[in-house]
Amino acid sequence: MADLDKWRGDLQNQDAETRAAAAEHLCQAGEGVAEAAVDLVKACGDEESVQVWAVAALEEMGPPPVSTIPQLIELANDHQSIVAYWAITLLGRAEDASSQSEGVLTELLLNAGDISVRERAAWALGRLGPESQAAIDALKTVADSDSVRLARLAEEALS
Amino acid sequence: MLTVIFTALSGGGVGGYLNPNMPILGPLVQGAREQVTSLVQNNENLQNIVPGQGVGAGLSPNAANSVQAVTNKRSPDKITIGTFNIQVFGQSKLAKPDAMSVIVQCIRRFDIVAIQEVRAKGDNVLPDLVKQLNADGSRYSFLIGPRLGRSVSTEQYAFVFDTTRIEYDPSSIATMKDPADLLHREPYAARFRTRTSSPDKAFTFYLVNIHTDPDEVKQEVNALGDAYQAILSQSPPEDDVIVLGDLNASEKQLGKLGQIKGMRWVVTGDVMTNTRQNKAYDNIVFYGPSTAEFTGSWGVLNFEQEFQLTRDQALKVSDHFPVWAEFQIWEAPKQGIFAGRLGNRR
CATH class of the missing domain: 1.25.10.10 (Leucine-rich Repeat Variant)
Structure with a gap:
């Protein structure tokens, strides 16, 4: 999924708003987001605007x-x-x-x-x-x- | 065997409508009450806003997935109680006018709504929401609990209610104590009463707001069965205890809560409550014989269809739809063991 790769990349961006938007997109992506599991776990250590969406994505993610x-x-x-x-x-x-x-x-x-x-x-x-x-x-x-x-x-x- | 004893300690009321004799305050409850007091005072200042254009104007209620459509025009002799998990309800959502417009329009359908997933370090989320709700002249207010969670990522529960229709008992607001630490986010409970011409005949009820941990659902819904019993044992006695929220459990997974004889829940069958329409995790649960005030009307407010949103737009609002149920504003005759106890109160 092209978007998934983009959002995963954006989680590494230096701009916090870009990282937060990426985490939010991943949270709303539904199926396939599990591929970003590692990126999202790392994002939990980011600032609050990123963390809240990363945590929400992980809560809904399966194995x-x-x-x-x-x-x-x-x-x-x-x-x-x-x-x-x-x-x-x-x-x-x-x-x-x-x-x-x-x-x-x-x-x-x-x-x-x-x-x-x-x-x-x-x-x-x-x-x-x-x-x-x-x-x-x-x-x-x-x-x-x-x-x-x-x-x-x-x-x-x-x- | 009751594996854990929950206690829903209440604080001494300051002008509470029922003025009960109150037991001790726990630290968690005290913190919540201080916060509630502060925010409610701030909130009262928000109710004198110059009425603006209602954001809900002109939209037709045509929710295909609602069992029955809940409309903007609320009945004078009934109240609508809702529950709404507003996914990651914090600064980023407040900054999205389109999403907030939908949230506001949904909440205005309800007389009172239990909200889950307030996630923000700041305290402005509910005041800002209520400011938007009241921009059309409405008179909503709110109660909010403490930040709860096992990690640094925490959530708050809230109740948002129309003060022209609902009042609350200040002494009843509590985050339930969970000494066995069974629940990730302990339920947030408060006692409410409909505003009527005869307060002694008005419908009174506890709302118990819950968002379970998806990784420990089985244990948590079992614990909710105990929590329900603990609320029933509160003084003054209340026969109408309504557990509502994001249970992360379908009607077939309600464990001890669902096994209490006479317990009923509104979301049943193949009705889904999430935006992707593949899960039925939100519900409103109560003891049927006691809560005879329930009219039988309930529904899922599918805001994607209601407001003609795309799936992506709807997901920006929340991954959950609100669930609602309708109740009479007058207290129904007491049933069974409650008849004597409540009869003594009046």
């Missing part, structure tokens, strides 16, 4: 294309928690297709500084279905967390 999984795994470690949060969310939506992310998600579950990232990692591991002993042990550990939501999500992931 990301398998080809984007390696980049999403990288973004799951982004220093901006909202970027990490959305990368993890898409990895969770990919379910079995993102099984290679289990190690990263396990690490984030235990050590991420932002509670929303840890919670999303627990949720995503539940969607993947934890297979490694390390992931299962990590989930058992946080199932005793003082954070009621984190503990519940870990329990659900183990069940």
